[in-house]
Amino acid sequence: MESPEFSAGMRNQGPNGGPPKRKRSIMESSPASTGDNDREERDDGSPETKGGRRLPGVKRACNECRQQKLRCDVVQEPFSSCSRCNRLHLECKIESNFKRVGKRSKHAEMEKEIERLRRAVQSAKSQGFVVDEDDDNNTPGNATHSQLHSPVINSHYSHTRNPSLMGSDEAVSSLLHLKRGGSYAMPRIVRELEDFRITEDDEGVLFNDYFHYYHPFLPFLNPHQTPDQYYQQYPLLYWAIVAVASRRYGHDRSFLTKLSSPLTRLLWTTIGEVPQSYFAVKALCLLCTWPLPTSTSSSDPTHILSGVLMKTATGLGLHRPNHMNDFSRVPIELNKEGLHDRIKTWAVANIVAQAVGTGYGQPATTLYDWTLATRQGDTSPASLGPELEARLQIERFCDKVSKEMYSNASDPRGVAGDEHRAMLMRVYRRDYNELAASVLSKGVSPVVNLHLKAAGLHLRLAGFFDSNNSPNYLDDLMGLWRATTSFLDFILDGDPSCHDHYSYQYRDQYMLKYASNFIQQMLVAAGFSLLKLLRSFFAKIIDFDRGRELFHRTIQAIRTTSVIQNDLYWRLAELMVQIWNGAGRENPNAYRPDGTDPVVDDSLQLKVRCRHSMSLVFDSIWHWREEYQARGRGTLDALKQPTNPDSANESSASSTHLDSTLAPPSHGIPNLGLAAAASNGSITPGGGSTTMGGNQQLMGMNGFDTLDVWDPQHWMLDGLLDFNYTFVPPIEGA
Template sequence: MEKEIERLRRNVSLAKAQGYVIDDDDDLQSQLQSPIANSAYSHTRNPSLMGSDEAVTSLLTLKRGGSYSMPATHYAYELEQVRLTEQDVVGLFQEFFRSYHPFLPFLNESQSPDLYYQQHALLFWTIIAIASRRYSPKPSILHELSSGPLNRLLWSTVGDVPNSYFVVKALCLLCTWPLPTSTTTADPTHILCGVMMKAATGIGLHRPNHTQDFSRVSVELNKDQLHDRVTTWAVCNIVAQAIGTGYGQPASTLYDWTLAIRPGEDGPFTLSPELEARLRIERFSDKVSKEMYSNASDPRGVAGDEHRAMLMRVYRRDFQELQTSILSQRLSPIVDVHLKAAAVHLRLAGFFDASTTPGYMDDLMGLWRAITGFLDVLFLESNKRILLYATNYIQQMLVAAGFALLKLMRSFFAKTIDFERGRTLFHKTINAIRSTSVLDNDLQWRLAELMVQMWNGARLDNSNNEYHDDDTPMLIDDSLQLKVRCRHSMSLVFDSIWRWREEYQAQGRGTLDSSSTHMDSTLLPQNNLANLGSISTNGGLTPTPNHSLNNGGNSMIGIGYGSDANYDFFDPQHWMLDGLLDFNYTFAQPLEAT
């Protein structure tokens, strides 16, 4: 601290020598003593003093928005080339707390943006980045931040071994609404989740009553501070579980005494009804993942068919009890959406079953009902904002539901359901996934285009999928079983991509043109499409680009299933979507088979 203060004093002297006028030295000296002063900077630019940017930057590291000789309109906050006025920041913070904070209500809405900045620059700029996702007054901010500045601030903070309570809060938000990416391997969310949990336990958030055990000095928290830490720790686990489920990976959660449910108790360890319900839902999802996909005696971790069938019966009852309890509280629609998503997570295990598993058709019907229930709630007109500002987890479950619909509707199971309903629901799902895209050619946009091609390639025909006649025996096979089985309930997503690649994109097999990225226009009236989000169309179902996250002009067409493509074995989605798949509607012809 002494070295930092000395360095800052030298910078002030340098600034004075270069012509800067400081009206209140005493106030500036008090800033020098503040532990809030840090090296992440924002500064006000004085165009009358050209060539002094370094001095200005150093000066305003100490005091942002002080009494300087400056024009009336100035940039109050800067991160590299991203510059925002006070008015910009106020508008963005209002957007964040109005549209995004209800998904994860753990921050203080009455706290000023400047105080968030003083707590930690990463927390401040993370809120700005999330709020800018659909902020029409300044539509370029998200692209400017995600192009490098925020990533550099993030990784420099992580590289300094964060021990700040406010960095943990920032990571919670960044893991919930990651910066947009067009590739799966460029997505650091799973890694950041681990950093978030380790940073949280490193500063003792999981033991808030004994914070001094993790500090070099004695720490005494008042009731409000203790409650804030308990709430933040609960949010860490909610986020970590959602990431484990959405990415098909073991969750790095820690459910112990601190997060135990205490009915009737009122104190600092009591969560708000919304967060308590969310925590209960995620604990249920954790139980499903650990029991069904963490079998120590199986090389892929999957429970055996009989054991899984037994677990399914147990967890069906558990879910019904959970659903009854939560719905009786009449909480927000966001809680209801997450409850339906947990049901999808449970029921997706049906794709792991063999056709001879007891209750096989009943499990598939339960999966169908869980998927349609999740989508029906998500597509309600009253829930339109949930879809528009959806978290990464909701987007991932939406994609999983879309792939599940497609898989069920191209199988023998299609004869047991209302095919037209499934067809319409899939159509809505495609448009919903597109509407969650925040930059053109980001991952959501590309996944939607891939699903359209899979639909067109499957050549689904209503005439071949009419209701099954009970007098005619139905041929039930194992075509719904998964090859990819190591990604928990999300194995379906990765398996679907692998199968599509194998069936429709092998060398020398068939051609595709730009029309294959458009759904057939008979599925849904055009006036119904507008209800799924603020997306514009070019006459078909392909939205018109507004922003770009294009990483090249490569096409996935012509790359064979057995080719030497450079992909990461950890993530088969990378093979399909990184470099090989770039939907710019310019498709190359396939290579000739040799």
């Protein structure tokens, strides 16, 4: 029989016969005893109720104390930092989704980072970079203490998989800067995208350029955020801002060339992810407004991206900002600022999508619903401000014109009938005048005024669809002439009555250098409009000399908007020059007024009529192709070195064969037969050039016979000198 002492000893033993388990006293777990911050706490950090049970859904310990498994005396309501964070000067915060990071994994990742930096040092040394090492630190194991004069090591890497290791990256980078001395002046790389690197100085200049020059065209990003904040929000948004700003980056003309390919791969990888981020909509707005330069329509994804933009926005519920939870798996609570930002982003998405649809002559994927309804005097978060509100009104007007005039369900090409279109034109002329009065009364910027004039040109381009027998035919053409010249005068010279702080924009060709893709497209449409009107019977009604001078300036303006030499707009300007010269030689009496009344004919009728108001552009190039296609075959040398309007002085008298302002220099362009022959006065009656040796045809020598691959569903010279995104030669001196 067991003794009482033996039974009591067995009861006091711990598991497996070990020492007795020490009971936890109430005093030790009470809040009053939390002064010792070295005691451990449960991993979930949940406090206990009076009965010793957990209080579900409550996080008591702050992130720093939970990371170290220490007790925490943080007060949540009202919030007061814990004593440990105050003593160690740490950021005291409580996050419901916080997860501890094990020290072993943290150390392992630091070791991997150090090893990667060592390989970068060795790679830089193999490329000829100078490494200064002390005698006692020139072993491979001490490579982290080396002084490397390379921007690669002067960097702050932020591409760790664990955000909590950001500080360790900076610490590792600091180790590499020990004993560096004067090498601190070297540029410091702050971001990497594949093999593309951007330094801290370049980043600062580019972000400053974006918000100074490009932001007025699409004012919806926050200029007070830092580049690092944009990167933390969404890397694609950060690189989109860098790409837009690098279009005119004078410090390094090859910046955009180097960034194009990595950014393209990042773009398609990012938009393929599901679910999408709200900031992806902002990035797509930028890349659709200022696309990466390309040379062919087949490699221009802007129209596709605009559709992705709108589907992403609606998938995230931006069109229902007050009911975001209907489109999310987790609850979303927005404050007033967050709600306003989403409404603004939704408005900008519609503005961008409408501009893409109008510029490419395609149906726009816009959604103008209650969220974007105009409410005068509204000061709620739905208010967009005068600039965006005016832009939204203009784009809604363009959408109405496109849908009513070019979406006729009873016509195979979708074009409204002559009588219906004439009635719509009268209605929309009145609507446009009311819109202009409303927009201009708000004192908007010249950028908004420019888009207003572009909307007027978009409306009036329907005049090319009219029959020459319609009663108001000449009136519509005169309205088109006025809309074209008004748009061109404004973008070239600005508003002469404007004497405010916007006047600097015109002195520096602000509107042209930093123009969006839509403005470039409308500038091309205006140029083709002048070309078609001045080469028709209508030239006898208007001021031909003024139109001719304005056309020459338009050619130069299109080339000014071109970001890369021989990109789409550079080459379209070259084609317009060739069409002008060829039409002048072929039919000189068609555009020179001789004092007689004009004979109205159907020469202005369009054959291409399925591309809305931009049908004029496609029709003009198709007309040129059919007119000169069978006259010979040639090379692409003319496009490799396109004509330069500044290469010759302006002739006082307009020539019926070749305008001197559009003539190319005779040197350095081996196969530009027409211009070289005309400058030497040796154009043969058959169109050949004696200077080039042989009776070669007029336009065949210029290499434009390759327009056999012209796709009528696009408008950008497929097959002529492609560079896509891999080769982008910079414009010298731009």
